[in-house]
Amino acid sequence: MERRTIDPRPDWQRIVEAQGVIYPLARYPDGSLRPYWDESAYYVFSLPEVEALEETVEELHSMCLAAAAHIVEHDRFADLGITDPRLARLVAESWHRRAELPSVYGRFDLRYDGTGPAKMLEYNADTPTSLVEAASAQWFWMEDRFPGADQWNSLHERLVETWRRQAPLLPPGPLHFAHSDGDELGEDLMTVAYLRETAQQAGIDTEALSVERIGWDSLTGRFVDEQLRFIRSCFKLYPWEWLSTDAFGEHVLETLDNGGGTGSTCWIEPAWKMLLSNKALLAILWELYPGHPNLLPAYVDGPRELAGTKGAGYVSKPLLGREGAGVDLYGPGSPPVLRQEPCCYQELAPLPDFDGNRVVLGAWVVGGEAAGLGIRESAGPVTDEYARFLPHVIL
Template sequence: MRRHTIAPRPGWQQIVEEQGLIYPLTRYPDDSLRPYWDESAYYAFTLPEVEALEEVVEELHAMCLAAAAFIVEKDRFHDLGLTDPRQVELVAESWRRRAELPSLYGRFDLRYDGSGPARLLEYNADTPTSLVEAASPQWFWMEDRFPGADQWNSLHERLVAAWKNQSALLPPGPVYFAHSVADKLGEDLMTVAYLRETAEQAGLETEAIAMEDIGWDPLSGRFVDLGLKFVRSCFKLYPWEWLATDRFSGHVQDTLDNGGGTGSTLWIEPAWKMLLSNKALLAILWELYPGHPNLLPAYLDGPRELATTTGWVAKPLLGREGAGVTVHEAGTPVPVRAPEAEACCYQALAPLPEFDGNRVVLGAWVVEDEAAGLGIRESAGLVTDEYARFLPHVIL
C-alpha cells in the first residue's frame, strides 16, 4: 500500500460530474470549495494485499451475521437501544425470514496501513454512501491513467447480479427507489439513481420517488406514490431507525412485508440490517471473538482498561460521518455520562495511519455476501468526517 502524487486530468471536474459524481467539491466552514474527489494522488496496492483484504472482509461479514444471530437468539436488543417491543419483534421477524428478503450491500470501514492486520472500525450495512465514486469514476480514472492495470472493483457487475439473483423475492410491480429531499448535496440522490440503474440493467421495472412523496392511503391501508399507485417494494436510502420511529412508523409496522406475504410493502434494505448498522455491534463482536486480530476492543458500559492502555473513541450507537465521535487519549479522565446522554460504544483508539500528512480509512464493500470493491477516504484529523476526500486506487 503506497500513496503516490499525480497531476489531475485536465477538466477532471466535468469528467466525474458526467460520470454521476455531481458533488465533486466540498464547501468548508470558511466558505471555500475544495475537492471531495481528489485525483491529485492515488493509492497503489499489490494483488496479494487485495486478496488478503478480500478474505478479511468476507470473514468480518460472516462474523457480523453471527453476531446478529446472537443478538436475536439471546434477546440482546437492549444493547442496541431497541426497547420498544413492537420494534424488537419487527427486527427479530425480519432476521428469521432473512432468506426471503432482498438484501443488497454494505460498507466496512477499516484501519489498514499495508503492514499489520486490517482492523474493523465500523460497519454500515443499511444506508452506506460513497458508492457512486467507488463504482464508476475511479474505474474510469484508472482506465485513463493506467490502461491495462486493475482495481479492486467489481461493484457494478455484482450489484447487477444481486438484483437478478434476488428478483424472485420481489413482489409484482416496479421497485421504487427513494431518497430524502433533505439531502442538499445530491449524494443520496445519485446513490439511489445509480442503484436504480443497476436494477434496470438486471431487467427490473423501477420508479424514482422522494421519501417525502410516499403517502399513506387510509382507504386501502397502503403506502402509495403521487399517482396513488401502491408501493409494493422500495429501496430506501433512509435509515431504519428513522423509518421505524417517524410519523408513519405505525403504518410501516402494520404493512411490513417481512417475506411472509402478509404485508403490503417490502423495504430494501430489510429491517434486520438495524442489527449491523448499530455501533453496539462492535462490542458484541468483541464479546464473541475476543482478541481477534481484525477487531478492536469495544465495550458498551465504559472504556474499561482502554482508559489506561490504548485510549478510546466514544461513538454514538447511531452516528454517521463522524458526528458525535470523541477521541480520548490514555490517562485522560473518563467523562461522567449524564443519564439522558446518547448511548455510546467505547472502542480502542487506533489512530488512522498517516500517508504524506493525511489520515486514511479504507471503505471495503460487500455485495450480497462477497467482497466487491474498495473506496478510500482521507481526512486531516483522527475522525473521518464530512470534509474527507475520496482518492482513487489501482492494483500495480
C-alpha cells in the same frame, strides 16, 4: 499500500460530474470550495495485499451475521438501544425471514496501513454512500491514467448480478427507489439513481420518488406513490431508525407486522440490517471473538481497561452516528468519561497518516461477498463530512 501524487486530468471536474459524481467539491465552514473527489493523489496496492483484504472482509461479514443471530437469540436488543418491544420483535422476525427478503449491499470502514492486520472500525449495512465514486468514477480514472492496471472493483457487475439473483424475491410491480429531498449535495440522489440503474440492467421494472412523497392510503392501509399506486417494494436510502420513528413510522411497523401479507411493503435494505449498522455490534463482536486480529476491543457500558493511566485510549461513538458526528477521542491514559446517551467505547486506533492525510478504507460487500474498495482521506483524526475520496490501483 502506498500513496503517490499525480497531476489531475485536465477538466477533471466535468469528467467526474458526467460519470455521476455531481458533488465533486465540498463547501467548508469558511465558505471555501475544495475537492471532494481528489485525483491529485492515489493509492497503490499489491495483488496479495488486496486478496488478503478480501478474505478479511468476508470473514468480518460472516462474524457480523453470527453476531446478529446472537442478538436475536439472546434478546440483546436493549444493548442496541432498541427498547420498543414491538420493534425488537419485528426486527427479529425480519432476521428469521432473511432468506425471503432482498438485501443488496454494505460497507465496512477499516483501519489499514499496509503493515498489519486491518481493523474493523464500523459496518454501515443499511445506508452506505460513496458508492458512485467507488464503482464508477475511480474505474474510469484508472482506465484513463493507468490502462492495463487493475483495481479492487467488481461493484457494478456484482450489483447487477445481486439484483438479478434476488429479483424472484420481489413482489409484483415496480421496485421503487427512494431518497430524501433533504439531500442538498445530490449524493443520496445519485447513489439511488445508480442503484436503480443496476437494477434496471438486471431486468427489474423500477420507479423513482422521494421519501417525502411516499403517501399513505388509510382506506386500504397501504403505502402509495404519487400516482396512488401501491408500493409493494421500495429501496430506501433512509435509515431504519428514521423510517420507524418518523410521522409515518407507525404505518411502517404496521406493514412489517403484516409479515409479508397483503398490504405489506418489502423494504430494501430489510429491517434486520439495523443489527449490523448499530455501533453496539462492535462490542458484541468483541464479546464473541475476543482478541480477534481484525477487531478492536469495544464495550457499551464504558471504556473499561481502555481508560486510566495504563489504558491505550478510546473512542466513544453514538450507536447510530454518521459522518463522524458525535465521535469523541481520548488519548492513552485518559480517565473514563461516560456519556449520557447510549454509545460504544472502542479502543483508540489512530488512522494511518500518509503525508499528513488520515486514511480510512471503505470495503464494500455486495450480495454477501467482498466487492470493492473506496478510500477517504481527512485532515483530522475523524473521517467526517469534509473527507476526500481518492482512487486506487493494483500494480
